[in-house]
Amino acid sequence: MHTTEPRPMSARKSDALSGRARVPGDKSISHRALMFGGLAAGETRITGLLEGEDVLRTGEAMKAMGATIEKRGDEWIAHGTGNGALLEPREPLDFGNAGTGVRLTMGLVGSYDMTTRFIGDASLSKRPMGRVLDPLKEMGLQVLSAEPGDRLPITLRGPKHAAPITYRVPMPSAQVKSAVLLAALNTSGVSTVIEPVATRDHTEKMLAGFGAALEVETDGEGVRHIRIEGQPKLIGQTIAVPADPSSAAFPLVAALIVPGSDVVIESMLMNPTRTGLVTTLMEMGADIEILERRNEGGEDVADLRVRGSELKGVTVPEDRAPSMIDEYPVLAVAASFAEGDTLMQGLEELRVKESDRLSAVAEGLKANGVDCEEGEASLRVTGRPGGKGLGGGTVQTHLDHRIAMSFLVMGLASEKSVTIDDQAMIATSFPDFTALMTRLGAKLD
Numbered sequence: 001m002h003t004t005e006p007r008p009m010s011a012r013k014s015d016a017l018s019g020r021a022r023v024p025g026d027k028s029i030s031h032r033a034l035m036f037g038g039l040a041a042g043e044t045r046i047t048g049l050l051e052g053e054d055v056l057r058t059g060e061a062m063k064a065m066g067a068t069i070e071k072r073g074d075e076w077i078a079h080g081t082g083n084g085a086l087l088e089p090r091e092p093l094d095f096g097n098a099g100t101g102v103r104l105t106m107g108l109v110g111s112y113d114m115t116t117r118f119i120g121d122a123s124l125s126k127r128p129m130g131r132v133l134d135p136l137k138e139m140g141l142q143v144l145s146a147e148p149g150d151r152l153p154i155t156l157r158g159p160k161h162a163a164p165i166t167y168r169v170p171m172p173s174a175q176v177k178s179a180v181l182l183a184a185l186n187t188s189g190v191s192t193v194i195e196p197v198a199t200r201d202h203t204e205k206m207l208a209g210f211g212a213a214l215e216v217e218t219d220g221e222g223v224r225h226i227r228i229e230g231q232p233k234l235i236g237q238t239i240a241v242p243a244d245p246s247s248a249a250f251p252l253v254a255a256l257i258v259p260g261s262d263v264v265i266e267s268m269l270m271n272p273t274r275t276g277l278v279t280t281l282m283e284m285g286a287d288i289e290i291l292e293r294r295n296e297g298g299e300d301v302a303d304l305r306v307r308g309s310e311l312k313g314v315t316v317p318e319d320r321a322p323s324m325i326d327e328y329p330v331l332a333v334a335a336s337f338a339e340g341d342t343l344m345q346g347l348e349e350l351r352v353k354e355s356d357r358l359s360a361v362a363e364g365l366k367a368n369g370v371d372c373e374e375g376e377a378s379l380r381v382t383g384r385p386g387g388k389g390l391g392g393g394t395v396q397t398h399l400d401h402r403i404a405m406s407f408l409v410m411g412l413a414s415e416k417s418v419t420i421d422d423q424a425m426i427a428t429s430f431p432d433f434t435a436l437m438t439r440l441g442a443k444l445d
């Protein structure tokens with residue numbers, strides 16, 4: 001539980017940003033690296049792990065279930081229990097602010113004949129867990145206790161022998177897809193996840209890398225069928241975690257909206273299931289050069305050179321949402337400095353993140369003089385090139401790291417400063433945000 005006094009922070013209009021920056025490791029890949037390393041037989045060595053609170057809690061959970069995980073120099077070393085051999089945790093597993101951690105771990109333990117209790121902070125305790133419990137119940141899981149609306153705290157009891165399923169994921173969610181695939185690991189037989197709308201594919205790629213028999217087929221309608229054979233032998237791997245595009249989004253948008261900036265973002269993950277923001281910003285006229293595209297540890301990465309740009313408003317295609325789902329708050333900030341209107345649609349999933357991001361963004365924009373219109377699942381932002389008249393407000397972050405960082409970016413190019421009510425949650429995904437941005441020339445205090 002986050003109980004300390006709130007620590008506000010302000011961002012002031014800054015001179016041109018410059019320099020090179022490497023943002024921390026990808027959060028999605030980091031969670032999975034500790035989870036699969038903690039499960040696989042033998043040793044997993046991880047470099048570039050995101051040492052944010054969300055990911056560290058996943059490590060603690062795996063330790064509570066029998067894995068050994070420790071840091072040696074720059075490397076994290078995991079010795080796993082072996083697939084099928086997780087132990088019943090003695091204490092509740094506390095996932096803090098992390099949706100990915102709790103939902104993937106529910107999948108992982110959902111097919112084990114043991115009792116596990118899950119808890120989290122005030123934000124996580126408001127988020128719906130039924131989306132992962134529904135398929136897991138079809139595999140034999142019992143929900144021993146839950147708060148109304150399938151909210152945390154939740155106690156689960158897995159079956160003696162889980163049954164394989166075929167499950168069509170009803171909303172675009174990599175967390176739901178992954179929970180089913182992870183439950184299938186300890187279930188004999190073949191399970192199939194049908195994914196009508198493609199979402200980030202890290203679970204599929206990494207499980208295959210650890211030795212799972214997993215096949216992905218995309219049919220004529222673009223629907224993905226992921227088949228996984230239960231009870232594979234998983235073997236420890238060496239993993240280099242690329243820089244997180246969802247974190248890179250903050251210095252990237254900052255460099256675009258602060259006139260005269262010239263920043264290089266190094267080794268950013270370019271997996272196409274994650275690059276929707278870069279595509280959208282380029283359509284808005286952003287000066288982004290993609291340099292040295294290369295493959296590192298099975299993922300495409302590149303350096304991005306970003307210069308201050310005059311942006312124009314666009315309509316973002318709805319089907320791009322899964323590839324930039326966590327980047328809408330900072331896109332809305334970019335749109336606030338663009339010529340004309342930017343329309344974002346298909347945003348229903350934003351309502352169930354660390355906060356209701358659609359309303360948190362709209363409120364924050366309005367508090368800082370931006371004209372915007374919030375729909376059920378859409379947002380229209382009318383930009384003010386040069387940030388004329390923008391700023392001067394305080395933003396409620398609602399325990400949401402992305403709201404906090406997005407509005408600090410806004411303050412760097414607004415006429416008046418922008419204040420956020422609390423900076424504490426930034427540490428969940430980007431612990432060195434303030435230091436890195438300050439090095440580039442951002443005025444944060």
Ligand SMILES: O=C(O)C1=C[C@@H](OP(=O)(O)O)[C@@H](O)[C@H](O)C1
Pocket residue numbers: 027028029100172173174175176178200325326349
């Ligand atoms: O699988 C993952 O690592 C994630 C999936 C997304 O959530 P949903 O599956 O709820 O869309 C994303 O918002 C989250 O930050 C990370």
Ligand SMILES: C=C(OP(=O)(O)O)C(=O)O
Pocket residue numbers: 027097098099100101326353354402429
């Ligand atoms: C939605 C996010 O994370 P999670 O669901 O893991 O809390 C995020 O990091 O923006």
